[in-house]
Amino acid sequence: MKIVDRVFDGKAKNMKILIVDDEVEIIDILTTLIESEVSCEVVTAETGNQAVSILESTSDIDLILSDYNMPDGNGATVFDHNRSNGNIPFVFVSGGYLEDYEDISSFYEVNEKNAYIHKPVDFEELITTINNVFEGSDISENNSKYCHVSINLLLKYGCKSEDVFIKLSEEKYIKIKNAEEDSLDEIMKYQEKGNDRFYMLRESFLPFMDSIIINHNNKLLGTPAKISHIDICGDSLEIMQDSLIQLGLTSDQLLLINTTIETCIDILDSEKSLKDHIQVFLKGRGYFISHSMTAAHISYLLATKLGMGQDSIINKLLYAAILHDILLPNSEVCKIYNIGGDEYSALDSISKKLVKEHATECSKMLSNSDKVPSDVLTIIREHHELPNGEGFPRGVSESNIFGLSLIFIASLHIADHLYHEGHSKDSMYRLLDKLKSRGFASGHSERIYLQFKGIVEKASY
Ligand SMILES: [Fe+2]
Ligand SMILES: [Fe+2]
Structure with missing residues (x-):
């Protein structure tokens, strides 16, 4: 179980989202996509039962995004627990269909903010769904030029063609890696110094995420070298x-x-x-x-x-x-x-x-x-x-x-x-x-x- 606590750029925003998925890559992708647009804190679990224990010990989660098929407690385990404890907005992020999940009933009736997102996740649909849940709160990451990118993602997938920045102040970002450089040494050096927030230019962020998602899909499909x-x-x-x-x-x-x-x-x-x-x-x-x-x-x-x-x-x-x-x-x-x-x-x-x-x-x-x-x-x-x-x-x-x-x-x-x-x-x-x-x-x-x-x-x- 991994709890990621983040302080958001000095902003007093405390929206907390629980992401539940047995695939760590999906957690990384969802977390990074969400954090690029939404100012929030992300908590993650890799099984249904882990999610339930997080929900039992944490009282301030505002939204759950959960997969359905998982070992050790599936999406229904999380949904049922939440339904009778707090009933906070619940979004299924899954490749199947709600009506095929016989152990889920009255999904939309128990909370009008409950929603369903098909995998592979459409970025805009994801952000729109989250915005609907938090309707009325100012949760947008309002820096239009740079996007935060999770260190896990950078280290796991590399970032061959992207500039990487760190933030000095609200106005000032400095480049620590050039797009032409393959090496992640600089990023790791800054991480060792305790800096775990890295940024990319917004215009290179979505193509970067696209390549990661494609990479991930191909890995799942066991595709040979030629894509x-x-x-x-x-x-x-x-x-x-x-x-x-x-x-x-x-x-x-x-x-x-x-x-x-x-x-x-x-x-x-x-x-x-x-x-x-x-x-x-x-x-x-x-x-x-x-x-x-x-x-x-x-x-x-x-x-x-x-x-x-x-x-x-x-x-x-x-x-x-x-x-x-x-x-x-x-x-x-x-x-x-x-x-x-x-x-x-x-x-x-x-x-x-x-x-x-x-x-x-x-x-x-x-x-x-x-x-x-x-x-x-x-x-x-x-x-x-x-x-x-x-x-x-x-x-x-x-x-x-x-x-x-x-x-x-x-x-x-x-x-x-x-x-x-x-x-x-x-x-x-x-x-x-x-x-x-x-x-x-x-x-x-x-x-x-x-x-x-x-x-x-x-x-x-
Ligand atoms: Fe069409
Ligand atoms: Fe059309």
Whole structure:
């Protein structure tokens, strides 16, 4: 058991967060991400029972972030203890689905601030969730130029391409390691002198964390030296794999789709004007990458069931899955399917414009490339339309939407539902109702709906 006590830059902020995970690397990553944005104290435990003893002996913890699957007391052990002792806000950070955890009940009911974050963790989702819990308190780390980076992380993963600083005063930071230097000697020297707070420039911090997260994911997957694109997305996809298999995709099909996506990415990446956008896709986290990859798989499933499994058609759907949201800056805005809803109204005017225009703008931007077939441009332009005419930007009804777009749009809505609500039987039947209410059960899209209904009815629960 390790208790990390920190004094925060002379600020009298005492928010205390308990992070529980059996993987020390995840603890390091979460701690570092949180500390870069939130002024708080972090306490950590590596098993459910350790967390319980910390909760028994510490009265001032404000928030628990906990994994579910752990040896020696799982997430339910921590949740149950907390529920009957203090009931402080509890956030699951896990690769599974809440509804699959049969020993957790009334999770959202017992505390309205309880929340669920899927692994791999999306940085913005993590910070937004924490800010929601601490609503009203000023907890932001207000230094915009430098981010604190945990010494554990620096020593474990190295920092080959980053400058490292220490802080002399509120205004003054000095560089103790240059980006070009490999050696960690200076950092260790300062640590020996009792300095355990090191900083990076904010602009190099997120790429640095990205490389650590990718490194960690690859280690888990046991990936050989060459890192392929799909390996990078692998962790995000892994959490959806159970849903896809339940819906009838075989492991051979999963492999085939992944290989095809890999080829599509290589082709797009080979064009200079698209390179940066492909990198954005590959660096995507959380919902962004998860819904894109899941939509690719569902599109394949629906197209083959509809007798449209020819390579050229599948490729178009996979291109659309990779490219459709690349102009959006984060997962939060990717999640918005309804521009009449609360989530959209809460956005600032720039984000609203982005959401409203990303489909058209993305299609326009890609029209300059000769690697992207014109049908893909149409699918991307229409990916937020709905068969009932309530989509955007044009709000046209199903008879005016391209056939492949209808398959892709249905796949996106299915992927979104699986991400948020999981694949239990109840959830899948709720999804059918949802698709019906969005107009998928009539006109040209009816056969897509009926195929999917068949899949849901045949699935093993
Ligand atoms: Fe979109
Ligand atoms: Fe999307």
